[in-house]
Amino acid sequence: MSASATAEQPAILVDKLNKWFGTLHVLRDVSMTVAAKEKVVVCGPSGSGKSTLIRCINRLETHQEGHIFVDGTELTDDTRALDTIRREVGMVFQSFNLFPHLTILENCTLAPIWVRKMPKAEAEELAMSFLTRVKIPEQAKKFPGQLSGGQQQRVAIARALCMRPKIMLFDEPTSALDPEMIKEVLDTMIGLAEDGMTMVCVTHEMGFARQVADRVVFMDQGEIVESGTPHDMFENPQTDRLQLFLSQILRGH
Amino acid sequence: MSATTPRAVHEIGQPRREPPPSLIAGPLAWMRTNLFNSWISTAVTLALGYIVLRLGFSFIDWGVIHAVWSVPNTPAGTPDPAACRAAHGTGACWAMIGDKYRFITFGRYPYEQQWRPLIVIFLFIGLFVVSGMRRFWRKELALIWIVTLVVIGTLMWGGILGLPYVGQDLWGGLPITLILSTFGLAIAFPLALVVALGRRSTTMPAVRLVCVLYIELIRGVPLITLLFMSSVMFPLFFPAWLPTPDKLLRAQLAIILFAGAYLAEVVRAGLQGLPKGQYEAADALGLGYWRKMIFVILPQALRLVIPPLVNTFIGFFKDTSLVLIIGIFDLLTAGKIAVAEPIWQAYATEVYIVLSVVYFLFCFSMSRYSRGLEREFRTSARR
Numbered sequence: 001m002s003a004s005a006t007a008e009q010p011a012i013l014v015d016k017l018n019k020w021f022g023t024l025h026v027l028r029d030v031s032m033t034v035a036a037k038e039k040v041v042v043c044g045p046s047g048s049g050k051s052t053l054i055r056c057i058n059r060l061e062t063h064q065e066g067h068i069f070v071d072g073t074e075l076t077d078d079t080r081a082l083d084t085i086r087r088e089v090g091m092v093f094q095s096f097n098l099f100p101h102l103t104i105l106e107n108c109t110l111a112p113i114w115v116r117k118m119p120k121a122e123a124e125e126l127a128m129s130f131l132t133r134v135k136i137p138e139q140a141k142k143f144p145g146q147l148s149g150g151q152q153q154r155v156a157i158a159r160a161l162c163m164r165p166k167i168m169l170f171d172e173p174t175s176a177l178d179p180e181m182i183k184e185v186l187d188t189m190i191g192l193a194e195d196g197m198t199m200v201c202v203t204h205e206m207g208f209a210r211q212v213a214d215r216v217v218f219m220d221q222g223e224i225v226e227s228g229t230p231h232d233m234f235e236n237p238q239t240d241r242l243q244l245f246l247s248q249i250l251r252g253h
Numbered sequence: 254m255s256a257t258t259p260r261a262v263h264e265i266g267q268p269r270r271e272p273p274p275s276l277i278a279g280p281l282a283w284m285r286t287n288l289f290n291s292w293i294s295t296a297v298t299l300a301l302g303y304i305v306l307r308l309g310f311s312f313i314d315w316g317v318i319h320a321v322w323s324v325p326n327t328p329a330g331t332p333d334p335a336a337c338r339a340a341h342g343t344g345a346c347w348a349m350i351g352d353k354y355r356f357i358t359f360g361r362y363p364y365e366q367q368w369r370p371l372i373v374i375f376l377f378i379g380l381f382v383v384s385g386m387r388r389f390w391r392k393e394l395a396l397i398w399i400v401t402l403v404v405i406g407t408l409m410w411g412g413i414l415g416l417p418y419v420g421q422d423l424w425g426g427l428p429i430t431l432i433l434s435t436f437g438l439a440i441a442f443p444l445a446l447v448v449a450l451g452r453r454s455t456t457m458p459a460v461r462l463v464c465v466l467y468i469e470l471i472r473g474v475p476l477i478t479l480l481f482m483s484s485v486m487f488p489l490f491f492p493a494w495l496p497t498p499d500k501l502l503r504a505q506l507a508i509i510l511f512a513g514a515y516l517a518e519v520v521r522a523g524l525q526g527l528p529k530g531q532y533e534a535a536d537a538l539g540l541g542y543w544r545k546m547i548f549v550i551l552p553q554a555l556r557l558v559i560p561p562l563v564n565t566f567i568g569f570f571k572d573t574s575l576v577l578i579i580g581i582f583d584l585l586t587a588g589k590i591a592v593a594e595p596i597w598q599a600y601a602t603e604v605y606i607v608l609s610v611v612y613f614l615f616c617f618s619m620s621r622y623s624r625g626l627e628r629e630f631r632t633s634a635r636r
Contacts, residue, residue, distance in 0.1 A: 091534075093534065
């Protein structure tokens with residue numbers, strides 16, 4: 001556990017979470033705590049439930065059993081609580097999911113203007129500052145289709161940041177990118193981590209995990225198999241499943 | 254050293270190249286590749302060309318060369334169709350249109366007051382043009398619509414500002430067609446958006462059920478049946494203590510309900526055509542249901558379905574002519590009644606040609622407009 005985990009209230013608390021897709025049991029008794037400013041990397045083979053887990057955290061997926069608290073608020077069917085939570089939780093998707101009919105700037109200002117009720121000029125200023133931070137302010141007037149994959153993903157990060165979230169979720173943010181674009185997105189995420197954002201990242205980028213993660217969580221077949229510091233996990237895996245996974249990942253890189 | 258052995262090296266600087274295909278152009282080249290590229294296609298081209306020319310010439314012969322453009326009046330003041338009768342079978346009788354065009358356009362609207370529906374026609378066309386321009390797509394457009402509709406109502410009914418009152422039973426012709434189709438589609442479209450969203454609702458099963466029932470019931474019945482029900486059955490069930498809505502209004506409601514169900518299905522197709530990620534990204538930003546739909550989902554979904562949407566619009570513009578069977582005086586009805594007059598009975602073809610041209614002009618404009626819109630959206634938001 002990192003020193004920052006001593007904060008009184010966890011940013012995310014997942015308690016005995018169970019989820020089924022039809023009869024398929026995809027999350028089994030998953031419990032996890034993420035402290036404020038903590039960076040957690042979730043990894044595991046495909047189908048292990050890692051994406052489903054972080055999609056439950058902002059309720060893109062609903063769970064059937066267990067509890068999730070985000071910033072002290074429990075996720076239930078109460079839509080008002082859900083709105084509050086989604087405002088505080090930013091999400092970056094594997095396939096970017098920018099709005100193709102809006103310009104880059106409009107993508108970034110839409111939610112601040114309509115959800116945060118920010119005046120348009122202020123929202124645009126904020127958006128430009130985040131676009132500058134992800135190093136593409138000159139693309140503001142373009143449409144998503146005119147940008148490369150790496151640029152689109154950086155816009156997606158800027159768009160999420162414009163809501164000034166307390167927590168950022170990353171769902172395999174580099175998996176859909178060409179190899180030469182992965183670094184620019186990872187660099188943006190590293191910068192964000194250094195600024196003290198609370199982050200939960202599903203990713204296979206072990207270099208990134210080593211560099212920024214306070215904790216790595218390994219999932220397989222819907223359950224958390226092992227978790228610990230990147231150093232412990234990578235140098236001294238306790239379970240066969242993690243050893244197997246790491247050997248496969250490292251062979252692939 | 255000086256003995257040079259020839260080697261199979263491709264000489265740099267002189268790459269073999271063939272002209273790109275686009276350079277083979279010009280009308281002659283086009284004709285060679287498209288019309289005369291084999292003996293079969295040459296034969297088909299010649300045969301079709303002969304038929305087209307033959308039909309074209311006989312139409313010009315009938316419609317222009319041997320046509321009767323005007324006829325003298327009899328001493329009694331009515332037109333004398335003798336010239337038309339003489340030319341019958343060899344030439345068109347456009348004189349009939351010249352005599353009846355005001356009746357066809359305005360129906361039984363009082364003759365001296367027909368400048369009022371004429372202005373209404375131009376107001377409608379102006380409204381279409383303004384609504385079609387993207388730079389007017391803002392809140393003020395709703396205001397323009399309301400003002401225009403009030404002006405149209407004032408002109409048609411009168412009864413104020415020194416305009417004599419003209420009852421709805423006397424309205425007719427092109428204004429009726431424009432009223433039925435414009436209001437029909439303008440009201441059916443928002444209705445369709447709501448119904449399409451309702452049908453996809455996952456959280457409100459009752460709303461979804463109502464929307465499914467509405468769409469399936471309306472789609473399962475011919476428009477003619479709905480029109481009959483609105484004109485015959487509806488007054489029977491309407492509470493007696495309320496003033497029964499006028500026949501035109503009832504037909505209008507039937508058209509709105511019918512068009513709404515069809516448009517809703519077109520919109521639903523667009524909603525289903527969007528990737529799930531768009532819904533999720535909007536959810537993750539916390540936009541909430543209505544903002545998600547208004548700013549993210551509908552703008553994209555509607556762009557996807559411009560072709561079938563305009564197809565439905567064009568279909569309904571023409572379907573308004575079905576009000577003929579419940580005795581409402583739209584453009585087609587007026588044309589039919591004009592032909593019923595004894596001296597012009599033989600010249601239905603001429604009237605139907607003119608009516609076809611009018612319908613075609615409106616429908617073709619819609620079609621061209623939608624193509625322009627598609628092109629504009631393609632260039633402004635490339636995926």
